Amino acid sequence: MSIPQNFSESNINSFLPAILRENKSGWIIEYYCKNPLNHTLTRKQIKLQRIVKRYKSVKDARHHINRIVVALNAKLSGGWKSVFNSGNAHLYEKFAIVTELFLTEKRKENRENTIRSYASSCYNTLFQLIRVE
Incomplete structure (x- = not known):
């Protein structure tokens, strides 16, 4: 899957918001953020099979995952970069x-x-x- 065509490089936020995708292979949260090392958009995916299995109904799982998506979008809009998620941000x-x-x-x-x-x-x-x- 390539970068969406509606994204422009002059985008101030340098990210595309997270969305929930329900595929045949499983549910994922997908978002794009700019990698500060090479200044390109990178696609990130979070697999959600373990979270979905915790809930008895799909509705409850979807509600919980939507709250995760909202929190992730808030972090991305605040300037958070998932590249530095490993705790090694001081190495840069x-x-x-x-x-x-x-x-x-x-x-x-x-x-x-x-x-x-x-x-x-x-x-x-x-x-x-x-x-x-």
């Missing part, structure tokens, strides 16, 4: 920010004279060459 920080955090921690751990020798001219030159803004 810029290198300059990480180096500043590293130096801040080193300043807390060591004495001022140690930091002065630790941050020698060679060390400073290296970080100026590597620093990515």
